Amino acid sequence: xxxxxxxxxxxxxxxxxxxxAVLLYVVLDGFDLGLGILxxxxxxxxxxxxxxxxxxPFWDGNETWLVLGGGGLLAAFPLAYAILMPALYLPVILxxxxxxxxxxxxxxxxxxxxxxxxxxxxxxxxxxxxxxxQGMIVGALIQGVVVVERGFxxxxxxxxxxxxxxxxxxxxxxxxxxxxxxxxMKTEGETRAWARRSTVWLLGLAGVSLAAVTIAxxxxxxxxxxxxxxxxxxxxxxxxxxxxxxxxxMAWVDxxxxxxxxxxxxxxxxxxxxxxxxxxxxxxxxxxxxxxxRQAAAAGSxxxxxxxxxxxxxxxxxxxxxFCYYLFRGKASHAHAGAY
Amino acid sequence: MADFLDFEMLARIQFAxxxxxxxxxxxxxxxxxxxxxxxxxxxxxxxxxxxxxVYRMWVKIFAVTFGMGxxxxxxxxxxxxxxWSVFSDRTGNIIGPLxxxxxxxxxxxxxxxxxxxxxxxxxVSPRLHFAATIIVAAGTLISAFWILSANSWMQTPxxxxxxxxxLFYPTDWLAIIFSPSFPYRFVHMVVAAYLTTAFVVAGxxxxxxxxxRHAPQAxxxxxxxxxMAIFVAPAQLLFGDLHGLNxxxxxxxxxxxxxGLWETRRGAPxxxxxxxxxxxxxxxxxxxxxxxxxxxLTHDLDGEVRGLKEWPRDELPPVALVFWTFRIMVxxxxxxxxxxxxxxxxxxRKRLFDTRLFQLWCMALTPAGFVAVLAGWFVTEVxxxxxxxxxxxxxxxxxxxVNAGAIGVSLAAFVVTxxFIFGAGTFYILHLIAKGxxxxxxxxxxxxxxxxxxxxxxxxPKGGGYV
Numbered sequence: 018x019x020x021x022x023x024x025x026x027x028x029x030x031x032x033x034x035x036x037x038a039v040l041l042y043v044v045l046d047g048f049d050l051g052l053g054i055l056x057x058x059x060x061x062x063x064x065x066x067x068x069x070x071x072x073x074p075f076w077d078g079n080e081t082w083l084v085l086g087g088g089g090l091l092a093a094f095p096l097a098y099a100i101l102m103p104a105l106y107l108p109v110i111l112x113x114x115x116x117x118x119x120x121x122x123x124x125x126x127x128x129x130x131x132x133x134x135x136x137x138x139x140x141x142x143x144x145x146x147x148x149x150x151q152g153m154i155v156g157a158l159i160q161g162v163v164v165v166e167r168g169f170x171x172x173x174x175x176x177x178x179x180x181x182x183x184x185x186x187x188x189x190x191x192x193x194x195x196x197x198x199x200x201x202m203k204t205e206g207e208t209r210a211w212a213r214r215s216t217v218w219l220l221g222l223a224g225v226s227l228a229a230v231t232i233a234x235x236x237x238x239x240x241x242x243x244x245x246x247x248x249x250x251x252x253x254x255x256x257x258x259x260x261x262x263x264x265x266x267m268a269w270v271d272x273x274x275x276x277x278x279x280x281x282x283x284x285x286x287x288x289x290x291x292x293x294x295x296x297x298x299x300x301x302x303x304x305x306x307x308x309x310x311r312q313a314a315a316a317g318s319x320x321x322x323x324x325x326x327x328x329x330x331x332x333x334x335x336x337x338x339x340f341c342y343y344l345f346r347g348k349a350s351h352a353h354a355g356a357y
Numbered sequence: 358m359a360d361f362l363d364f365e366m367l368a369r370i371q372f373a374x375x376x377x378x379x380x381x382x383x384x385x386x387x388x389x390x391x392x393x394x395x396x397x398x399x400x401x402x403x404x405x406x407x408x409x410x411v412y413r414m415w416v417k418i419f420a421v422t423f424g425m426g427x428x429x430x431x432x433x434x435x436x437x438x439x440x441w442s443v444f445s446d447r448t449g450n451i452i453g454p455l456x457x458x459x460x461x462x463x464x465x466x467x468x469x470x471x472x473x474x475x476x477x478x479x480x481v482s483p484r485l486h487f488a489a490t491i492i493v494a495a496g497t498l499i500s501a502f503w504i505l506s507a508n509s510w511m512q513t514p515x516x517x518x519x520x521x522x523x524l525f526y527p528t529d530w531l532a533i534i535f536s537p538s539f540p541y542r543f544v545h546m547v548v549a550a551y552l553t554t555a556f557v558v559a560g561x562x563x564x565x566x567x568x569x570r571h572a573p574q575a576x577x578x579x580x581x582x583x584x585m586a587i588f589v590a591p592a593q594l595l596f597g598d599l600h601g602l603n604x605x606x607x608x609x610x611x612x613x614x615x616x617g618l619w620e621t622r623r624g625a626p627x628x629x630x631x632x633x634x635x636x637x638x639x640x641x642x643x644x645x646x647x648x649x650x651x652x653x654l655t656h657d658l659d660g661e662v663r664g665l666k667e668w669p670r671d672e673l674p675p676v677a678l679v680f681w682t683f684r685i686m687v688x689x690x691x692x693x694x695x696x697x698x699x700x701x702x703x704x705x706r707k708r709l710f711d712t713r714l715f716q717l718w719c720m721a722l723t724p725a726g727f728v729a730v731l732a733g734w735f736v737t738e739v740x741x742x743x744x745x746x747x748x749x750x751x752x753x754x755x756x757x758x759v760n761a762g763a764i765g766v767s768l769a770a771f772v773v774t775x776x777f778i779f780g781a782g783t784f785y786i787l788h789l790i791a792k793g794x795x796x797x798x799x800x801x802x803x804x805x806x807x808x809x810x811x812x813x814x815x816x817x818p819k820g821g822g823y824v
Contacts, residue, residue: 074472077427081468085460087434092457095449102438102445103757109439110767113432114774120428121778124421128785167446173763318527319450323457330461334469341469344480 021324022317031093031320032303032310034327038089040292042082043151044195044285049076051196053119053144054189055215056137063351064208065137071203071349073123078338080116092323094313096167097303104162104169104304105154108176112150118143145189152188156181158299159234159241164307180237187226191288194219198268198281203349209277216272216280220265227261227291234298240306241298250298257294261287364761365753368440371768373738375432377731378775382426384730387501387547388554389419390494392581397487407573414574414794415558418786420475425782427468429775434460440764444745444755448525451517451533452507459503467496501547509539511746512737513607519749537607541600542737548593549733552693553726555585559696560723561790563716574794576710579719583709586697594690598653604737605654608747610672611740613665614679616650617643625650625662630684633676638666640680674742682735689729696722 021027049072059065072079091098102109122140129136153176160180163171197219200212231254235242244250268283303310314320393412400408434456437445445452473481473489481489510516516532517525527533562578565571605612617633617640618625627650631643651660665673696719703709745752 074476077424077468077471078465080427080431081460081464084431084434084464085457087438088453088456088460091437091445091449092453095446095453098438098449099442099446102435103442103759106439106757106759106763106767109435110770113435114770116431117428117774117778120431121424121782124424125781125785128421128788132781168442168758170758173760315453316450316524316526318530319454322527322530323454326458326461334461334465337469338465341472344473344477 019321020317021321027317027320027324028093028311028314030324031089031314032301035086035089035093036296038082039086040289042079042086043292044288045075045079045082047192047288048072048195048199048281049079050119050144050148051192051194052200053140053196054148054193055196055200055212056141056144058211058215060207060211064204064211066351067204067208067349068200069123069126069140070351071200074341074345076120076123078341080120083116089323093315093320094303094310095315096313097308097310099167100162100164100169100304100308104171105157105176107173108150108153108157112147112154115143115146115148115150119147144192148189148192149185152185153177153181155188155295156184156230158305159184159295160237161305162307164304180233183226183233184230187223187230190219190222190226191291194223194284195281195288198284201272202277202281205348213272217269220269223287224262224265228258231258244298253294253297257290260290264290364764365756367761367764367768368756368759369752371764371771372436372440374768374775375429375436375771377734378779379426379429379433380730380734381727382422382429383497383501384550384553384727385557386419386423386426387497387550388552389415389422390490390497391551392554392558393419394487394490394494395581396577397490401483401487407577410571410794411574411577414789416475417789420471421782421786421789423467423471425779428778432771438757439759439767440757441745441755442757442759444750447523447750447755448511448746451510451525451527455503455507455510455534459500459507463496463500463503467493467500470496498547501550502543505543505546506534506536506539509542510534510536512536512542512741513538514746514749525746525749538600538603541596541603545593545596545600545733546730548589548596549726549730551585551589552593553730555582555589556693556696556719556722556726557724558582559586559719560721563719564790565793566710567713567716567720571793572710579710582719583697583700583704586693587701588697590690590693590697594694597687597690602654608741609663610665610668611674611679611737612654613663613667614674614676614740615683615736616662617676617680618650618662618664619666620664621661621667622664623651623661624648624659625654627653631680633680635673635676672743674740679736679740682732682739686729686732686736689725689732692722692725693729 052068052072056065056068059068087098090101118139119141120143122136122143126133126136126140156178157176160175160178162169163175194216197212197216201209201216204212235245245254264283264287268280268287271279271283299305301309301311303313393416396408396412396415399405400412437452470489470492473486474493477486477489510533513536515536516529517527520526558578559582562575562580562582565575566579601612601615613619614633616625617628617631619638619640624647626645626647628640628643628645631640633640648658651662652658654660654662665676699715699718700709703712703715709715741747743751743753745755
């Protein structure tokens, strides 16, 4: 049996890999969920067609990162998977139902005639639900999970609180911002003009949300408050809001200057900043504040086996994912076409 | 205790519901993807536009079905944790990497190249487009490989040991991936998926011929489907038999339930029909063929077959369900073989495409594959109960610490959602079928379909709602 436990710090490598997969998911599915969140606000049906077409070739690949996050968690940290899924039962199920409603809309919407409004709403409400539940899940993780021995021991509604409501709304605004800047980049004409106006609002809303969550965290968790109040945590507390605010302002300036791609990239940088800050704050917990990533790690042989495949396949996946984005570069049309 | 049992049942019903719905889509798309690759190859090779017309019609159906397969499949990747968290904890070392490999080797491949397949028609060369179709088809098979490997390990576990902490630890990965039932299950399932697709395609082709529509394209559909019925349906009987022999060796209680056999005996008869009575431990009103069961399972008229009474009562599956779903599966398989024989005779008489009775027969068998696949999975999954890992871990010990209310709510939500969503999907597929293939001219001329999906908007003609 091969086992690299003696050679490298497998749990650490996997912790970083899983967090990277989740980050890729947040950014990639974030913009297409954001599109769904903004969907009913678009001025015309033609705008909606364009928005939909701009992500149609990608949404399935984007969502696969979520499956990798879930499957990877089971493979590398089975204990964390086994505790978190029951703990987050209802929000996970609601998220999945949301993803169903929005996922099928891509195909159904263009097949429907009279029933098209149903799929417009299915796309919108599904995206909204999935984003909101993901935000609540993040909030529930920051709150912490009740664990006894190797299982979840809290109540079915532990995840619901004013704080998680805030993180849920915050992520909806954040994804909306990603979606709006993506639309600026991938469309033109009135769709782009509308997306520009929306971006300005969402830059403010996302900024306020991040601030609200940052202020609330020490209030709900004294441990983090203490960590942020002393070195080196205080540097994090000082740097992150400044960097985040700077990125949002730069995005706003770029938008005013008529740039199309940079606001999207800056918003991605904004997400990465927030995500890194959260990661450093929750370190080394994988089930906050009960199980560390080392305690949850799978057998060395299991982590080794999948690591071999990951090191070979992940670069390949990134290359052909990049190829697909390159292939479908440029502005989206409102016509449904392709192979058909 | 009663509450706990109800809770286990609820969790099982919820899982059975989501996974049964899910398996319908891969059963269809595995076959469809491979068939589309063959169609595109024939088209590139022969230049016969009928192949392209058929491809373009079925790729739309593929897209809708695949979309539904993706969304119902994402659900499955979380259900192991939401419903069976203790199972996930204890077997994560084994099952986890197999599922991880499925995501890395198959899901990304399918998802990325599906985009090229559906929307890349005018962006890449025909050669690259063909490659994308082949890659998607390969992806579906790789995905089947890993998930069936994981399932097979649960049926016939090996290559692992249970540690003092109660967790399973891998000792031999090759033994885990290629557990004894895996090669049989993989072949049996992939062939089942191919036949499912073939009979859907045959039914639709027959429908067009019956209505006198799209004759050139319909002949391609029915003709290619009948090649599968003639050659592959009988082969499936052989694969199924080998799979059954493997089950007889490793999970004899399951086979005893399939046979409805309670007493261990030599020269066991094959029960064609009957009613297994679990309470009385007997199969009532059975119609039997003497010694045939022994013959099939041991290749000896007087071979010994172990009966269900050999096992403690709490180690038996619900016998009637296994017994009957097995007969449904085998019965449908026989009808498929019969269809192949009929096609062969009609082909010799040069009447394959204009025998109305045969067209009606094929139309009636359109859903046969789906029903057979579901029935087969019921046999193998219900038949291994009460074990979640055969002989080592009970399903009852695998449950999540979730309250029954939450499971009940989620079950209701899944039922409502799936019926609505997949009902709508079926409706749109039927709509595509009713519309039929569009010929080359229509496709390109009327709808501006040389227009790629992503381009300068100014050059795009109005055509948004056409598909």
